[in-house]
Amino acid sequence: MTSPPRDFSRLCIHTMTTKPWAFEEAVRRYAAAGVAGVTVWRSDFADLGPAAAGELVRSHGLSVVSLCRGGFFPADSAGGRARAVDDNLRCIDEAAALGAPHVVLVCGSAPGLALAESRRQIAEGIAAVLPHAAASGVKLAIEPLHPMYAADRSAVSTMSQARAICSQLKSPWLGIAVDVYHTWWDDRLEDEIRRSGSEGTLLAFHISDWRTPVADILEDRGVMGEGCIPIRQIRGWVQEAGFDGFNEVEIFSRRHWASEQARYLEGIKAAYLAHS
């Protein structure tokens, strides 16, 4: 069995995890708590702009781990698809200004389109922005989303489908973000992580937990240990596959957002050591 994390040197937190905190407060609190990295959401720098947001993070001794999120490529019109490409080009610019090594892609899905067509449009959209990503020194990380989001958020539901797009587009600037919440149910996960590692496409690792029953399809994720995901086992697979990046805590939870956030952050740190 993989060992528990020894310290917080690989702990990253997504700002959305502590949504009640404004960006500046989140960064300050994370730094004070000894968290090592932060994944920034685009809404975080609406006022500051991405460059100043990146400076703020680094001035607190934290690493910018990733920018969330680009994607949402499929649309039922050529105009819609072109707008998505434009938005992703902007997102890449923002990541470069922020100093984020990669952008997480929630690839999108359109309820009126067949899933296979949506995946075709996703590959097409990524292909359209990859040269700009490469020129900007920003990688793109396809995040397979749980099949319960297949209709409206991501037609890429599995690591296999993400790997297929990586294989098709073959670029050192394209890879995969593995999120245990989205992928833990998949009996091919261990094998897919191994393959992705050997192909050099493992870019990010997100952790949270699956509560039973899930009270809300979007905003009822659990802190590590509150659910049934074998997080440590999956982290072991990811590490054995060669991944040595951050463990990113990404929790959307109305229940936790309603709690006192400083205490919640301490709970996350304890859970990180005990259950990831």
Added chain:
Amino acid sequence: MTSPPRDFSRLCIHTMTTKPWAFEEAVRRYAAAGVAGVTVWRSDFADLGPAAAGELVRSHGLSVVSLCRGGFFPADSAGGRARAVDDNLRCIDEAAALGAPHVVLVCGSAPGLALAESRRQIAEGIAAVLPHAAASGVKLAIEPLHPMYAADRSAVSTMSQARAICSQLKSPWLGIAVDVYHTWWDDRLEDEIRRSGSEGTLLAFHISDWRTPVADILEDRGVMGEGCIPIRQIRGWVQEAGFDGFNEVEIFSRRHWASEQARYLEGIKAAYLAHS
């Protein structure tokens, strides 16, 4: 493209679809509406008993298509697993008395158990009751459930996993129930249906639709046409694979349960012709 159904001769309705109606009323209403078959839930015959329930269905000119539901095999104690086996033996007896050709298995999952261990226990549980199923002339239909139920309702999330159990236990009394709600997202679905057909294990076909966004993880299914599932296409795959049984409408929906059920039933019939 597969043709629309010409009539209601293959239309079956699960009694849970019109939950506000007591069993007798449901049967009477379905018969009056020209529905051909009914899938009975175990709670339906709490008063009547299964034999009288079967008589009631047949006396209205309807076929008993299936009994819902057995399963829930995994447990964290041997005692729990033995109780599950006992309950499934009783369920098989009830199906025989009811005159149902098969029992649908919602296989179960225990949050504390690894999914692979749950699937092992599921195969073990099915193996324990298969001889009684065969002796009773009742088939068992494994229903893969959507991965969003992997933690607590079914560690069997895909057709591939259901086929693996069928291959392991190899019995003419064991097969698969394909439900579009649970399987539509799977890019291997067409291929898996073809394989299942050639292996002779396609026992049942359930239809409903996936609404966006899903308001409730359990009770927000849509009537055919209210969502994004390519129901007719999947029905085509099932038919091409040799399935010639009923198309079973199984909708759990608080929204529709709160509506006038006779009008709802008419809406289901219209949607059946238009969207399945």
